[in-house]
Amino acid sequence: MPLTGLSIKGDQFLDAHGRTVLLRGVNLGGDSKVPYPNGGTNHPSDFSDHRDVSFIGRPFPLSEMHEHFSRLEAWGFNCVRLVTTWEAVEHSGPGLYDEAYLDYFAEIARCAGDYGLYVVIDFHQDAWSRMSGGDGAPGWTFEAVGLDFTAFHAAGAAHVMQAAYDYARGGRQEDRYPTMIWTHNYRMPANAIMWTLFFAGELFTPDFRIDGRSAQSYLQEHFLGAVRQVAQRVARLPHVLGFDPLNEPNTGWSGQALSYAHVETSAAHPEPVWPGLAWSPLDGLLVARGQTRHLPDMSFDPARMAVVSRGTTIVNQGRVPIWRSGASCPFEAAGAYRLRGDVPEVVREEFFRHVGGRRIDPEQDVLRPFLRRVTESVRAIKPEWMIFAELDPFRGLMGASFPPGMPERTVNASHWYCLVTLMTKTFMYPVGIDPFTGNALHGDEDIEAYYAAQLARIKRASQSLPGGAPTLIGEFGIPFDLDQGAAYEAWAKGDRSAAPWAKHVTALGLMYNALDRHLLSSAQWNYAASNRNAAACGDGWNQEDLSVFSRDQAEDARGIDSGGRAVEGFVRPYVRACQGVLTSMTFDRATGDLRFAFDADPAIAAPTEVYLPAAQYPAGLALDAPGLRVQMPRSGSMALLHATAPGRYAVVVRRAS
Secondary structure, eight states, X not given: OOOOOXXXXXXXXXXTTSOEEOOEEEEEOGGGGSOTTTOSTTSOOOSTTTTSOOOTTSSOOGGGHHHHHHHHHHTTOOEEEEEEOHHHHHOSSTTOOOHHHHHHHHHHHHHHHHTTOEEEEEEOOBSSBGGGTSBSBOTHHHHHHTBOGGGHHHHTSOOOHHHHOOTTTOSOBTTTBOTTGGXXXXXXXXXXXXXXXXXXXXXXXXXXXXXTEEHHHHHHHHHHHHHHHHHHHHXXXXXXXXXXXXXXXXXXXXXXXXXXXXXXXXXXXXXXXOSEEOOOHHHHHHHHTTOOEEEEEEEEETTTTEEEEEEEEEEOTTOOOOBOTTOOOHHHHTTSEEEETTEEEESOTTTTTEETTEEOOIIIIIIHHHHHHHHHHHHTTOTTOEEEEOOOHHHHHTTOOOOTTOOTTEEEOOOOOOHHHHHHSOOOOSEEEOTTTOOEEEHHHHHHHHHHHHHHHHHHGGGGSTTOOOBEEOOOOOOSSHHHHHHHHHHHTTOOSSGGGHXXXXXXXXXXXXXXXXXXXXXXXXXXTTOBSOTTTBTTSTTOOOOSBOGGGOOOTTOTTTTXXXXXXXXXXXXXXXXXXXXXXXXXXXXXXXXXXXEEOTTSOSOEEEEOOTTTOTTOEEEEOTTSEEEOOSSSSEEEEEOSSOEEEEEEEEEOO
């Protein structure tokens, strides 16, 4: 039966029958950040071809569509966060849209519905663009504002794998391109300049014009034009729920003091101190001008369980400017600082914090207006669409809320990761650690409770959205190259048992348990069809390797699980659609017991649907559902439960003995 759209009632998704729906999905996919076929960071590039690339084939060629979508369907996923980028749509130049890619992307979105998958369109970015060490925006955006992306690496203005990595040497290279170093780009000038102009150019540099418009207006109008192009192509697809307008948005230097570098948590600056160089906006502006700076270098000290300074690092010793010949710094022109020869002078310490005597709130004054503009743009095409908005990932973990005035029918799509596991590619088990407090976590119970507490803070932010709102954790997951790729080494030696994936299964199981505690919808990061075990490759982007699928694990062309990694960790039973309101759900992977309860509404004509995968019930199952009429299809993995009277029903599913 074709999928119909979903609606929102309070903190629930409802289908056309009135059932509450739990979305359990996956991001498709991590390699969609880069061009096809050889645009991944595992291939050397100077980006000179940035106007001529193609993203047709991301997330996979149309010829592979049935293979991948049928696998996702069999694994019980019922939604995908479908990744695209501004660059994929408008790489050739301002206003030049890749019509062939738009046709291809629309076909991928259409066919997802044939496999029972709802779609959320994600306009992805990390650290602005591929040329600044991330992904998202086209290369010509740097040219438009006057930046020379070919100088970023030499100036120390961005960590770019293609410039730092020794491809002849291969493997992990902690000396040249350390694990997860791309995340440091958010503090560095190439990224910060672009996001500050994109979100707040009219506030901070109103006289800086591009083609007669403010930098903010120029950049945002082109971005919105790309979003509209996609929206027009998918508007007739009922299973496309809406748009995540911008992945993990970063507002640049908005709200920051000009010369402040964060090296110590305080009452005025309660945010955590992160490892890496501590940049102030002034440092970034001066490095961009070709100045040498000495920056505090922060690192985690296990003995003190804290991030501390280990000295200073000299940046841009070669005195390389990143402004193009003939271009000048718009922030200097606007009065933030002055450079007299080689001597910098702070003109306005509060330049990025106060405008016209008013304190700038980055979320309220910068991010919210942008989200409202995106909402107006896409809802002019289809009014029913939801907006999937995200909190800054770190602020979400600290219990932040959305700003007042967010659009109606906004879903809390914030992200959540176990930061220690993500950043170190190590799952500390059975003894874990809370990176915010340094406290030890002992065993499954502590770790699951820690995860659940973090998710509770993120879920509470939904109450700050109009009418309350559902929460769909837009990203979570684990690196599969844990412990220097130990599972891959075992696989290469011929070990096809479950043992190499035991840590992965445990970590994912605890994460899904925490999601179940709060009955949260989610989309795991990620499914990358091109993933390989090779350390330089992974998901094809900055040596990340979080894909639940890899070609290197795909040895049985006929097996639906072929290519899956740690399948038992994420292929789990759950209530997909409920004839009423789901009130609790737990799954014990060790015993196979699924327990859930719901308040039934017999006025809803459709039954409760329960996904019961063979991966967890290989020898069959027993279902105890007092008071409910049960249908168990002879083939497939979906149980249907019918309630004919109101009340609370408790259901238990067990593995067959």
